[in-house]
Amino acid sequence: MNRRSFFAALVNPQPAPDAPAMTMRTGAHGERVSLLGYGAMRYPTVDGSHANNFRGGSNAPIDLALVQRQIDYCIEHGVNYFDTSPAYCRGESEKVLGDALAKHPRDKWFVATKLSNFNPKVWSHEASKKMYETSLRLLHTDHIDFYLLHSIGGGGKDSMKVFNGRFIDNGMLDFLLKEREAGRIRNLGFSFHGDEKVFRHALAMHDKVHWDFIQIQLNWVDWHHAKEVNPRNVNAETLYKLLDERGIPAVIMEPLLGGRLAKVNERVMRKLVPLDPAATPAQWSFRFAGTFPRVLTVLSGMTYLEHVVDNVKTYSPLKPLGEREFAALERAAAAFLSDDSIPCTACNYCMPCPYGIDIPGIFGYWETALADDALPDDPTDPSYAEKRRRFLLGYEQFLERLRRAERCTGCGRCKPHCPQAIDIPAMLRKVDRFIEKLRRNGRA
């Protein structure tokens, strides 16, 4: 060891040579992909605010130094799949990721990005093509390893029309197939939220298009209970089996439901602790997603380095779940679901609200209270007064006065953007009415 490497090791500890290696999976063309994938949608910002910290939206710049450290750590520990999109983080995600990856050799990482042409204004061939070319430029590369049609299945009743408008009628799919032939796209796939009809339609194109991979939402709640979380969603089991039958590698998103499954929920933990008292909820969730053999990589939007460290550990190597553990998670899923739940994953697609409402922040606060059994919903509960006090205090402390649920005008502009198809204005009103009732019951 020379002086240089000694100091480098001091600042940035390298994995011990005998550290267990990350579990790897094989892609459609023999790529060796790490089971943990880095999601570039939940970057830390310099104000320390992020999606799971009650405050949802933030205009603060991304903390580039923290991001660089995470990316370096990922690559040093075998993580080689990095997922971004032109829409993420106010459109800054690709550039930040591209710059952070640039210092590492190109053969050390795979990058995934998407055709995020959600707005009809960019449905045209030229505008969509420009989006693709911008991605290549911002990522400082001549080829994209994994390219996705971003979030097909959205658009409500018009989901088929939206799919055709975004990818088929403008010739973008044909263009991307040619790009794949030319080697500038190595794997072509799509990500899916919402209408099952569109999923099956896209899958039926497989014989012609040969999807190299498909990205789906999978976690132990969505496995069998997606419809209960949200009537428009499709059970992950159904989606996974359809991919498995066709031998299409599955990329997993939302393994933690936007962090909601990483939260300790007493009702849930009661089912899990007897089997493995030391495992964290996040570890359970990552082991669940990784156990399925057709899964290529599990994406995690890791905001802070400790998330990366923890998840790397879980997958180095993966300890697959057995029958007993699956059964326990199935029971836990039933306990997790509550009628009062708001299935927000804090993806921020609805943001910014034109009236400045912190939508993911409000829903996050609500869900945290629900998971903590801290929702003061039962006045006969002996701890009602204490719960009420804390709930109101926390709400006022964490959410700025002009960004709370009461300021929602009900204009509904957020609604079409939600991949979970949440009726956002109705849910904001639900939270607001609950709080209003609490305030009025102060003297009861």
Place this chain on the structure above:
Amino acid sequence: METVTRRGFIASAGAGAAVCAAAGAEKEDDKLTDGGIADVTPPGVPERQLHVVPPGAGGHRNFSTRCVGCQLCVNACPNNVLRPSKDPRRVFQPEMGFENGYCRPECTKCGEVCPAGAIRRITPEEKKTIHVGHAVWHSELCIAYTEGVDCSACAEHCPAKAIVRVPMNEKDKNSPKVPVVDSMLCIGCGACENLCPARPMPAMTVEGLECHREVRPMSGLKK
């Protein structure tokens, strides 16, 4: 040559700001990326023809003759509604303003602390029946009227349920709805003024009543 009065200048500056706020709302159509958070502008303070004094005061005459300007109620107000007046004729005497909060139906703090009999002690039930002012709608500011936004902020939050939203087109139930204030029910609490998203001034403002009066019993508070 047309001279620009101070009033005219301020009014036109206000109109410009309103256009900017509207442009902010319109930007949605250009949304290409996700995340971030829009700037929020605190609501403006409207000029009132008649200031508002708190429920329990009985009316302006009782209040202005008894109030000694001790500021106990200003300190006690948990919703930041009461503040000392800037009017030299009522110096130190409190009045109500709604840019920080509104006079919440469950709160009777000011009456509990008043040592001078300017604000009588009332119960929350009583409070719900006392008119201290009435809301006035300013169509030129209301985003439902000017932009056709399906906004229900005032009607949703009115504790007295005094605001009805009525479609502007009689034949089309789904046409933009504008708020109509039922002055028989409105108690002047300021919830609508406080929560109205219109800028620079709220489109609902409260005008004070000279003599406070009771809501008619048959109007029955629905909430």
